[in-house]
Amino acid sequence: MGRPSTYSEKLAVQIAERIALGESLKKVTADPWMPSLRTVFTWCMDRPEFDRLLAHARLCKADVIFDQVLDVADEPVADATQAARQKTRVHARMWVAARLNPAKYAERVAVGGAPEFPSLQALQGKSEWEPIRRIAFALAQGQRMLLEHQHGASDE
Numbered sequence: 001m002g003r004p005s006t007y008s009e010k011l012a013v014q015i016a017e018r019i020a021l022g023e024s025l026k027k028v029t030a031d032p033w034m035p036s037l038r039t040v041f042t043w044c045m046d047r048p049e050f051d052r053l054l055a056h057a058r059l060c061k062a063d064v065i066f067d068q069v070l071d072v073a074d075e076p077v078a079d080a081t082q083a084a085r086q087k088t089r090v091h092a093r094m095w096v097a098a099r100l101n102p103a104k105y106a107e108r109v110a111v112g113g114a115p116e117f118p119s120l121q122a123l124q125g126k127s128e129w130e131p132i133r134r135i136a137f138a139l140a141q142g143q144r145m146l147l148e149h150q151h152g153a154s155d156e
Contacts, residue, residue, distance in 0.1 A: 012043075015034065015040065015057075022061055059104075062096075072090050080140075
């Protein structure tokens, strides 16, 4: 069975929905009933409406990925190795969300004093890892409290 070679609105919507729900374009086009990656790129160049549809799907995908950050951060950790892995997973998702929808998820720095953004002086000495470090610290504190609670419950 060959891959479809003709564009249809129904197929375009299916591709966009899968991307919006978090799948990569490469994974979507790997399915035998989907067009090839090369075909999708050709459609993007030849059909502006399809290109806009995929662009909107990627904005939606950024929201899905951002929501995953909370899910990952809420997962319990047993040790420092798991906490480090979780930190990496959170950072990767934040990085991807910021690239897919920079207007919504990229870190912003104001030059000139816009009150809603941190000043350059406020950010001096802070790395891009600071938010992730804070999440990892909170996870470790939560894990410590959970262990203390479990030990306290077993002593009773």
